[in-house]
Amino acid sequence: MSATATPPRPRHRPPRESAGSPLLLGHGRLPRALAGTALVILAAVWLLPFLWAIATSVQSEQAVSAPGLSPFKGAFTLDAYQQILERGDVPLWAFNSLLVAGLVTVITVAVSTLAAYGFSRGTFRGRRSLLAVTVAAIMIPPQLLIVPLFQQMLLFDLVDTYAAVILPQVVAPMMVFILKRFFDGIPRELEEAARIDGASEFRVFWSVVLPLSRPIVAAVAIFVFIGAWNNFLWPFIVTNDSDLMTLPVGLATVRDSHGVQYVSGMASALLAALPLIVVFLFFQRRIVNSVATTGLGGS
Amino acid sequence: MTTTAPPGTGPWTGPDTSRTDGPRHTGRQRSLSAPGSGLVFVLPFLLLFVLFLVWPIVQGLWMSFTDSSLALRDTAFVGFDNYAEAFGDPDVWSSLGNTVFFTVISSVPLVLVALAMALLVHSGIAGQWAWRLAFFAPYLLPVTVVTLIWSWLYQPDLGFANQLLDTLGMAPVGWLADESVAMWSIAALTVWWTVGFNFLLYLAALQSLPTTFDEAAALDGAGAWRRLWSITLPQLRRTTALVAMLQILASLKVFDQIYILTKGGPNGSTRPVLEYVYDVGFTGYRLGYASAVSYLFFALIVIVSLVQFRLFRPED
Numbered sequence: 154m155s156a157t158a159t160p161p162r163p164r165h166r167p168p169r170e171s172a173g174s175p176l177l178l179g180h181g182r183l184p185r186a187l188a189g190t191a192l193v194i195l196a197a198v199w200l201l202p203f204l205w206a207i208a209t210s211v212q213s214e215q216a217v218s219a220p221g222l223s224p225f226k227g228a229f230t231l232d233a234y235q236q237i238l239e240r241g242d243v244p245l246w247a248f249n250s251l252l253v254a255g256l257v258t259v260i261t262v263a264v265s266t267l268a269a270y271g272f273s274r275g276t277f278r279g280r281r282s283l284l285a286v287t288v289a290a291i292m293i294p295p296q297l298l299i300v301p302l303f304q305q306m307l308l309f310d311l312v313d314t315y316a317a318v319i320l321p322q323v324v325a326p327m328m329v330f331i332l333k334r335f336f337d338g339i340p341r342e343l344e345e346a347a348r349i350d351g352a353s354e355f356r357v358f359w360s361v362v363l364p365l366s367r368p369i370v371a372a373v374a375i376f377v378f379i380g381a382w383n384n385f386l387w388p389f390i391v392t393n394d395s396d397l398m399t400l401p402v403g404l405a406t407v408r409d410s411h412g413v414q415y416v417s418g419m420a421s422a423l424l425a426a427l428p429l430i431v432v433f434l435f436f437q438r439r440i441v442n443s444v445a446t447t448g449l450g451g452s
Numbered sequence: 453m454t455t456t457a458p459p460g461t462g463p464w465t466g467p468d469t470s471r472t473d474g475p476r477h478t479g480r481q482r483s484l485s486a487p488g489s490g491l492v493f494v495l496p497f498l499l500l501f502v503l504f505l506v507w508p509i510v511q512g513l514w515m516s517f518t519d520s521s522l523a524l525r526d527t528a529f530v531g532f533d534n535y536a537e538a539f540g541d542p543d544v545w546s547s548l549g550n551t552v553f554f555t556v557i558s559s560v561p562l563v564l565v566a567l568a569m570a571l572l573v574h575s576g577i578a579g580q581w582a583w584r585l586a587f588f589a590p591y592l593l594p595v596t597v598v599t600l601i602w603s604w605l606y607q608p609d610l611g612f613a614n615q616l617l618d619t620l621g622m623a624p625v626g627w628l629a630d631e632s633v634a635m636w637s638i639a640a641l642t643v644w645w646t647v648g649f650n651f652l653l654y655l656a657a658l659q660s661l662p663t664t665f666d667e668a669a670a671l672d673g674a675g676a677w678r679r680l681w682s683i684t685l686p687q688l689r690r691t692t693a694l695v696a697m698l699q700i701l702a703s704l705k706v707f708d709q710i711y712i713l714t715k716g717g718p719n720g721s722t723r724p725v726l727e728y729v730y731d732v733g734f735t736g737y738r739l740g741y742a743s744a745v746s747y748l749f750f751a752l753i754v755i756v757s758l759v760q761f762r763l764f765r766p767e768d
Contacts, residue, residue, distance in 0.1 A: 184676045185577075192572045196586040199644065203589070205612050206601045222615045268497030275490020283494065290505060292757055294705045296726050297746045300733045301508035301515060321504045329497060358493070383594040385708045390734070401594035405712055415604050422600040429592040433585070441584065441652055 210234070210419040217416055233420035243421055245396065246403035247428065253318050253388070253399055254381035260323045261377045266370060269332030270358045274344075284333070290326040299390055306391055317391040318399070322381055328373045335369045336362060368442070375440055382429060400425045516743035523737040534744030544745060546720060547728040548752075550635065554710075554724060555703040558639040562699050563692065566647050570654030571680070584655075588648035595645075595708040602641045603628070603713060628714050631721040638710055638722060645709070646702070650695050657691035658684075697760045704753060725749045 208224035209217055216227020237243050271277075272284050302321055303312075311317040339362060347357050363370070385401045392398050395406065404425055407418070433440060516534055520527040538544050573583045590598065605612045606627035614624040627637040661684070669679050707726040710716065716723030716731070723731075725745070733742030 185575075188572050188575050189577050191568075192577055192583060195569060195572070196583060199586050199590065201612075202601050202605055202644065205605060209604065218610060220610065220615065220618070222612075222619045264497045264500060267493045271490045271493030275493065277489060277491035277494075280490070283498070287501070290501070292754060293505070293509070293750070294701075294753060296705055296707060297729075297750050298505070298508040298512065300729070300739050300742050300746065301512035302504070303734075304511065304515075304739070305504075305508060320500070324497075324500050324504050326501070326505075354489070354493075379592065383592075385595045401596040404594070404596035404600060415607070415610075418600050419604060422597040426593050426597045430589055433589065433592055437581065437584065440588075441656070 206419040206423060209416055210423055212416060214414060214416045233417045234424070237417060237421055237424060242395065242403060242407075243400070243424055246398050246400045247425070249315075249397060249403075250382055250399040250401075251428075253315065254378050256315075256319050257322045257381040258374050258378045260319070261325050261328060262370060262374050264323060265325055265328040265373065266332055266363065266366075267358070268329045269336055270362060272329070272333045273336035287326045288330055291330065295321075296386060299386060302387075303390055312391055313394045313397060315397065318388045318397070321387060322384065325377065328377065332366070332369060332373060335366055339365055371439060372442070375436070379429065512743045512746060515740050516747050518740045519738075520740040520743075521737050522734070522739055527740070530740070534741045535748065537741065538745050538748055543720070543723075543728060544725075544748075547716075547723045547725045548749075550720075550722060551704060551706065551724040551726075554635055554639060554706055554722075555700060557636065558642050558703050558706075559696065559699045561639075561643045562647055562650055562703070563696055565643060566650030566654055566695065567688070567692070569647070569651045570658055571684070573651075573655060574658040584652075587651050590645045591648035593645065596712060598641065598645045599709055599712040602644075606637060629718055631718050634714055634718060634722045638713065641709060641713075642703075642706070650699060653695050654688070654691060657688055661687050700760065701753065701757065704756065 205224060210233055211229050211231060212225065212227040213230055213232065219226045268287075272280065272287075298321075306312050306317045309317075311320075343365070344357050344361050347361050352360070382399075383401060384399075385405075388399045389402045389405065392402060395403065398406070404421055407421060515527075517529060517531060518527045519530050519534075569583075569587050573580060573587075577583075608614060608624065608626065608629065611627075613627055617624055625633055628634050665683050665687075666679055669683055674682070705726060706724050707730070710722050710724055711727050711730070714722045716727050726749070729742045729746050729749070732738050732745065736742075
């Protein structure tokens with residue numbers, strides 16, 4: 154994960170470079186005003202659920218149960234947040250999520266970059282057929298495997314362990330394919346020099362190829378992390394112990410056990426939403442570039 | 453073959469120069485030209501791949517020919533019975549119908565709204581950073597956060613949606629309780645949640661488009677609309693094919709938000725195939741039958757992927 158910390162951070166640079174060609178709209182007043190209005194309306198619609206949730210979360214349950222469209226129906230209070238933090242399960246689930254998503258990311262990135270390098274530069278027999286199988290596996294929706302995977306975990310006696318949550322998530326054929334394509338594009342001359350100097354194959358990978366691949370590795374890491382952080386179905390199926398639950402799974406149980414407490418529901422939701430939103434604020438440009446680079450999402 | 457291959461439009465994806473195994477005449481690569489070399493790099497991946505992908509696939513396929521159950525110890529081979537049963541099971545067909553319906557009503561706006569957002573943001577209006585955040589932020593939310601927020605918006609008595617209707621003097625709607633409305637409500641939530649990703653794909657594509665045609669047309673006096681229709685949109689055709697392909701495949705796999713919000717109800721009207729698999733397997737304990745339904749659905753997804761790949765094959 155340290156890969157995300159190193160690159161130079163263009164902080165708060167006004168996005169002039171990505172502002173696009175003003176030609177698209179021309180310099181006419183009218184199209185510009187229309188586009189601006191449409192944009193503001195769309196953004197307002199998109200932000201509204203957040204704002205409504207925030208407004209709800211800082212009132213009392215009693216106040217919210219009064220009718221009316223006004224978002225504020227009672228006095229401002231942070232009671233709900235305080236109660237959640239005191240109860241402690243949301244912070245615990247957040248820690249579990251961080252642990253699970255962090256380990257899934259580290260393992261996936263390590264395993265996938267190695268495999269991609271092997272596929273790109275290796276000459277072993279069966280390389281092409283193994284690669285074809287890996288690429289074909291991209292099509293398999295992971296949801297289809299839950300039933301046999303669950304049986305497998307029963308067999309290994311891993312149900313309700315971190316290992317059960319993490320291990321099945323680290324197989325990422327798509328990431329291997331993306332990395333392999335990138336490695337293919339790196340000129341081999343650079344490696345030759347190192348080989349002539351007697352570097353081992355791993356050393357070539359580590360000191361020559363990886364440093365040249367930082368952007369793509371960061372992109373892969375970011376999407377694996379988002380995917381693992383938000384993954385619901387698998388962790389939901391293999392964890393029953395509340396102490397092992399990740400945030401998405403834990404929150405689902407909160408809703409099931411006392412469904413009508415909207416204020417604490419919104420406060421929990423917002424607390425759970427916060428970490429990735431903050432990450433996005435910090436790494437916005439990198440994340441936007443990642444989408445462009447890899448053309449895929451987490452799941 | 454790579455049906456869900458990434459676009460290759462990004463600045464990093466170089467040409468696929470994957471070489472053939474054959475010629476080694478250049479005498480390079482001391483260590484890598486030895487037989488078996490490079491395999492060791494692939495081994496960890498291969499091990500995990502076999503354990504957590506190949507094994508479950510084979511195991512699931514085997515189970516689909518048995519009456520395997522979470523409740524029973526011993527299982528018997530039943531041949532194609534599960535598959536035969538699935539074809540005659542009205543719940544399979546209705547959940548398939550729901551899945552297709554959801555895919556249609558969610559994919560269309562997920563592509564069009566994303567395109568509209570990207571075009572608007574790309575027009576260069578100040579505050580790029582804020583627009584991106586507004587449209588992409590929901591994509592970063594875990595599904596349970598999304599469903600918590602929206603179940604409150606859709607709440608029958610006090611939720612925002614019905615309060616708004618009430619203020620406008622209209623009758624309340626059973627957003628998640630009315631059979632004819634529930635799937636639309638879920639589609640709306642899904643558009644809000646995931647459109648940001650398609651938006652970024654479009655935005656990235658727009659930023660990498662050559663502007664020369666656009667400029668030439670502008671010099672010739674073509675208006676903004678005309679240039680949008682005749683130049684920008686055609687230039688985006690490949691991106692649209694990609695976005696549509698990824699979106700249709702993603703929508704077919706819908707499960708999480710529906711399971712949490714309605715458990716497939718009311719009256720099965722929102723139950724997608726994957727939830728039926730889950731219900732049969734984990735609630736009804738019939739793992740064998742659940743596996744058979746899974747594999748039929750997987751076959752459908754493969755067919756859809758292949759058809760899409762044929763239709764949208766990017767011409768390059």
